[in-house]
Amino acid sequence: MTEPVADRAMSQTVRAQLALRDMILSGRLRASERISELQAVEITGVSRTPVRLALVRLEDEGLLQAIPSGGFMVKAFSERDILDSIELRGTLEGLAARFAAERGVSARSLEPLKECLGEIDRLVRQDPVSEEAFSSYVTLNARFHALLTELSGSAPVIRQIDRVAALPFASPSGFVMAQSALPEAHQILLIAQDHHRIVVDAIENREGGRAEAVMREHARLAARNLRLALRNRGHLDLLPALALLSSTTAN
Amino acid sequence: MTEPVADRAMSQTVRAQLALRDMILSGRLRASERISELQAVEITGVSRTPVRLALVRLEDEGLLQAIPSGGFMVKAFSERDILDSIELRGTLEGLAARFAAERGVSARSLEPLKECLGEIDRLVRQDPVSEEAFSSYVTLNARFHALLTELSGSAPVIRQIDRVAALPFASPSGFVMAQSALPEAHQILLIAQDHHRIVVDAIENREGGRAEAVMREHARLAARNLRLALRNRGHLDLLPALALLSSTTAN
DNA sequence: TTCCGCATTTCAGTATACAGATTGAACCCA
DNA sequence: TGGGTTCAATCTGTATACTGAAATGCGGAA
Numbered sequence: 001m002t003e004p005v006a007d008r009a010m011s012q013t014v015r016a017q018l019a020l021r022d023m024i025l026s027g028r029l030r031a032s033e034r035i036s037e038l039q040a041v042e043i044t045g046v047s048r049t050p051v052r053l054a055l056v057r058l059e060d061e062g063l064l065q066a067i068p069s070g071g072f073m074v075k076a077f078s079e080r081d082i083l084d085s086i087e088l089r090g091t092l093e094g095l096a097a098r099f100a101a102e103r104g105v106s107a108r109s110l111e112p113l114k115e116c117l118g119e120i121d122r123l124v125r126q127d128p129v130s131e132e133a134f135s136s137y138v139t140l141n142a143r144f145h146a147l148l149t150e151l152s153g154s155a156p157v158i159r160q161i162d163r164v165a166a167l168p169f170a171s172p173s174g175f176v177m178a179q180s181a182l183p184e185a186h187q188i189l190l191i192a193q194d195h196h197r198i199v200v201d202a203i204e205n206r207e208g209g210r211a212e213a214v215m216r217e218h219a220r221l222a223a224r225n226l227r228l229a230l231r232n233r234g235h236l237d238l239l240p241a242l243a244l245l246s247s248t249t250a251n
Numbered sequence: 252m253t254e255p256v257a258d259r260a261m262s263q264t265v266r267a268q269l270a271l272r273d274m275i276l277s278g279r280l281r282a283s284e285r286i287s288e289l290q291a292v293e294i295t296g297v298s299r300t301p302v303r304l305a306l307v308r309l310e311d312e313g314l315l316q317a318i319p320s321g322g323f324m325v326k327a328f329s330e331r332d333i334l335d336s337i338e339l340r341g342t343l344e345g346l347a348a349r350f351a352a353e354r355g356v357s358a359r360s361l362e363p364l365k366e367c368l369g370e371i372d373r374l375v376r377q378d379p380v381s382e383e384a385f386s387s388y389v390t391l392n393a394r395f396h397a398l399l400t401e402l403s404g405s406a407p408v409i410r411q412i413d414r415v416a417a418l419p420f421a422s423p424s425g426f427v428m429a430q431s432a433l434p435e436a437h438q439i440l441l442i443a444q445d446h447h448r449i450v451v452d453a454i455e456n457r458e459g460g461r462a463e464a465v466m467r468e469h470a471r472l473a474a475r476n477l478r479l480a481l482r483n484r485g486h487l488d489l490l491p492a493l494a495l496l497s498s499t500t501a502n
Numbered sequence: 503t504t505c506c507g508c509a510t511t512t513c514a515g516t517a518t519a520c521a522g523a524t525t526g527a528a529c530c531c532a
Numbered sequence: 533t534g535g536g537t538t539c540a541a542t543c544t545g546t547a548t549a550c551t552g553a554a555a556t557g558c559g560g561a562a
Contacts (some may be wrong), residue, residue, distance in 0.1 A: 011515070013516090057307070060311045071543075092342070286516070287514085
């Protein structure tokens, strides 16, 4: 069902990594639960060597935590951790936007960004936004953020943003689907798109401070979505990533 | 000579990781040079399994780069990359300081920071700062930055800062020793310590914006040191980390 | 002399076997 | 009955052998 398509022509290590990540994010491996290599071998069906590699990769992806005496456990996140990760992403994306603005970008490289902007416009124009429009939004939004990050032209910055956004709840589109069930849905979408537009404008006019500030505020929309979703329980099934939330705040 | 002390009672993986890192940072493995597993086995004297682990760890530490066809190469950094990494660290430390200021910290937890401040004061008081005073400064400065990062109280933020500072040229004390050979040495030290003092003051008074701005500017001192050191060649031997600089700008 | 193809060699990916360490339980003694 | 000690089972860390793929070099043909 959730089986990745390209199951063949993939290294065992990657296969194991995907399988384990899926198990963690879907909550089949509970937070704070220890996960032994042999367990992982049973789950993934590959031998210990690639499983070990996959576990190490998942550790520095942030989903696992090394146990001092050896082995790994599924990392637990507090609501605060998630909010901080979002603020962290906003700060880094703000830096990327500022770099782009201050250093200047060619009109040529702004084109795909503006094109993306136009496509999102067409989506948010409909008033009751359809479910599949939200899906398209998730894709386009991810593209927009990726393009913007690239625009910084700074490999170290791009690298760090990618690492933060690897955590599903910190990624730019982490809480968009949760938002779809909220009454404020359309309004938030319009505001988000306005942020997108302002950032591009700021970069074009080389207004670094403005670009940075807007990107920071933009990330805080995700925090708002999260809080709203947590208050309106019942839509949490839209957020598989929240299986990582430690039990003190959830459940 | 540069042999780590605790050579026994260390896992083979860690031993290999340290040995390889040392080889890279000291420039014995040149940037952009491919490094095969078997080569690494010969260098470190351990078997392929722990070597493989060490290579993966060094990859996400940022010192190595995976080659699509398999294997790794020593990552090359441009001067721009290094400057961006410093700005990146400043931005993240700024976030940490802002969190500390906005959320408030107990007087109790500020004590070690102030103690550190006092010790640095005693060092910078001497006018021609001795060579070993610079060494002490490096240690104390690292402690100050670590304490400040901790003060954010945010695990995700601490984690990211640690990852950025893992690159030797992005670490808070990366260019202090280079600075020691400059005529402006004492002056820069005084300014840096003033930044330290202001940040603590800002945190105490819950001035988030001020704390953030000062930490950002503080990081830019490292950028200044780097540029000065690059102009005044001849002291580059104080910066083993610069072996990673790609040949377009150095050599 | 140059280009193409084949063979050889080297290397990464994987599986597995072995050893040391740690954890958990059970039994014995106080 | 409780605590301590010992033994057993399990797990991680490590080494190594095997396999498939990729790169390189050599030889032949055009």
